[in-house]
Amino acid sequence: MPIIADMHTHTIVSGHAYSTLQENLRAAKERGLLFMATTEHGPAMPQAPHRYYFGNMSVLPREVDGVRLLTGVEANIMNVDGELDLADRYLRKLEYVAVGLHRDCIPPGSQEENTAAILAAIRNPYVDAVVHPGNPAYPIDFLKVLLAAAEAGVLIEINNSSLVRSRAGSTDRCREIARLAAQHGVQVVLGSDAHWSGHVGVLDEAYNMAIDAGIPPENILNLDATRLENFIEQRRRRKQG
Numbered sequence: 001m002p003i004i005a006d007m008h009t010h011t012i013v014s015g016h017a018y019s020t021l022q023e024n025l026r027a028a029k030e031r032g033l034l035f036m037a038t039t040e041h042g043p044a045m046p047q048a049p050h051r052y053y054f055g056n057m058s059v060l061p062r063e064v065d066g067v068r069l070l071t072g073v074e075a076n077i078m079n080v081d082g083e084l085d086l087a088d089r090y091l092r093k094l095e096y097v098a099v100g101l102h103r104d105c106i107p108p109g110s111q112e113e114n115t116a117a118i119l120a121a122i123r124n125p126y127v128d129a130v131v132h133p134g135n136p137a138y139p140i141d142f143l144k145v146l147l148a149a150a151e152a153g154v155l156i157e158i159n160n161s162s163l164v165r166s167r168a169g170s171t172d173r174c175r176e177i178a179r180l181a182a183q184h185g186v187q188v189v190l191g192s193d194a195h196w197s198g199h200v201g202v203l204d205e206a207y208n209m210a211i212d213a214g215i216p217p218e219n220i221l222n223l224d225a226t227r228l229e230n231f232i233e234q235r236r237r238r239k240q241g
């Protein structure tokens, strides 16, 4: 099944990535994608863009050379209360808000604390997805997080980089998440987490893991344009409603 979207990409704007937005879009086009979410790290990450970057994303074209550009962020969960590093007035204007735990923003806690932080973020109505939940640096209760996400209509990411080059020790944990997602009918999203344009749209490992775990294609956001558009529209209404 062809992949039509990459929902997790970074550019030089994040400070530790190496391609521009135009280079990423060109790579997306070359890989045959119809959608690309650009999701820079939130302002609490060192060298990440200022909040004004996120506030100004409406200047970007909706579509570039046939690729629909989704305005997004990979916001940082800052504490066990699930506070994010970008205020609601910025989040509500973005089309795709992913959240995750990162070292410079929240120190790894106990499994209970990490889980509480993610559960609280999932309750934020502006949040659309939880990224790299299999990171071994932040142990969490997978089932609790998956069930809460499903209830809130929040996606659980299978992060391709976690399976290839980042967050060593993620693979078995991601496989367990995929198994639980299949078992409980949880919606997942695939993200390359590209920090280099050559990795945009490279989602093979994540896709294979999802399919091997038995997640039905209709529960993988990246495979159908209409379903993806409906998801974005439904979340937009919820954010701006």
Ligand SMILES: [Zn+2]
Residues within 6 Å of the ligand: 074, 100, 102, 131, 132
């Ligand atoms: Zn991340």
Ligand SMILES: [Zn+2]
Residues within 6 Å of the ligand: 008, 010, 074, 193
């Ligand atoms: Zn990322």
